[in-house]
Amino acid sequence: MTGSRGPSGALGDATEHADLSKPGAAQALSDAGGGAPTQGLDRDPARVLGDADLVQPAPARASGQGTGSAQVSTAATVGSTCADPSKSDRRAALREASTVLVSACLLGEACRYDGRSQRSERVLAALEGKAVVPVCPEVGSGLPIPRPPVDLCGGSGVDVWAGQARALEREARVDRTEDFKRGATLALEAARNFGASVALLKEKSPSCGSQRVYESGVLRPGEGITTALLRSEDITVISDEEL
Numbered sequence: 032m033t034g035s036r037g038p039s040g041a042l043g044d045a046t047e048h049a050d051l052s053k054p055g056a057a058q059a060l061s062d063a064g065g066g067a068p069t070q071g072l073d074r075d076p077a078r079v080l081g082d083a084d085l086v087q088p089a090p091a092r093a094s095g096q097g098t099g100s101a102q103v104s105t106a107a108t109v110g111s112t113c114a115d116p117s118k119s120d121r122r123a124a125l126r127e128a129s130t131v132l133v134s135a136c137l138l139g140e141a142c143r144y145d146g147r148s149q150r151s152e153r154v155l156a157a158l159e160g161k162a163v164v165p166v167c168p169e170v171g172s173g174l175p176i177p178r179p180p181v182d183l184c185g186g187s188g189v190d191v192w193a194g195q196a197r198a199l200e201r202e203a204r205v206d207r208t209e210d211f212k213r214g215a216t217l218a219l220e221a222a223r224n225f226g227a228s229v230a231l232l233k234e235k236s237p238s239c240g241s242q243r244v245y246e247s248g249v250l251r252p253g254e255g256i257t258t259a260l261l262r263s264e265d266i267t268v269i270s271d272e273e274l
């Protein structure tokens with residue numbers, strides 16, 4: 032195992048910094064900390080990732096509405112500080128990183144809106160030997176699996192934090208903006224707690240996308256809500272499609 036922290040200890044550190052008073056997020060994070068590291072994955076992730084120190088994600092089938100009171104203190108500054116290094120710099124940062132925040136669906140977690148995973152062998156290979164911090168911002172916020180698909184409307188992730196765009200369910204138009212912001216904040220807390228300065232996230236997602244996201248049903252250049260927040264905190268975000 033790399034590093035000095037085991038999975039349970041590391042996850043315990045994370046939960047200290049989040050308000051887990053509501054069932055959804057509490058279950059999502061605590062299951063990760065106390066459960067076996069193989070939950071929800073096809074194979075033992077420690078073996079899949081080689082000598083990696085794996086922190087289990089938020090895989091619980093949450094049914095609540097999340098923490099409700101997670102702090103979103105950086106919202107006002109996201110739009111003005113969002114940075115995006117070049118692709119070569121992003122790839123170099125990933126190569127050099129010892130700890131990486133990762134979209135849980137890319138590791139095989141069935142946490143997508145449609146109840147499926149997006150397991151990527153290329154992602155797993157890129158993470159070989161690294162400490163991995165899996166997160167699913169949407170499930171972490173308390174949203175269930177499966178859940179209605181959500182599109183950004185009025186702009187991309189930066190615009191959401193600036194109050195100029197929203198995250199709406201594609202069909203029913205239910206506003207999920209605050210859920211998505213809360214999940215982004217929990218992902219940022221996880222990155223901070225484990226010292227991850229690089230995130231490898233799933234492209235096209237309204238949370239995790241970093242180059243392209245769906246806006247009002249159309250794939251456009253832009254970033255998701257979690258990516259915008261991470262970048263505002265100088266965390267390098269690289270897409271699974273850039274490997």
Ligand code: SF4
Nearest residue numbers: 136143167233236239
């Ligand atoms: Fe969760 Fe992000 Fe994967 Fe969507 S893309 S299922 S929010 S980890």
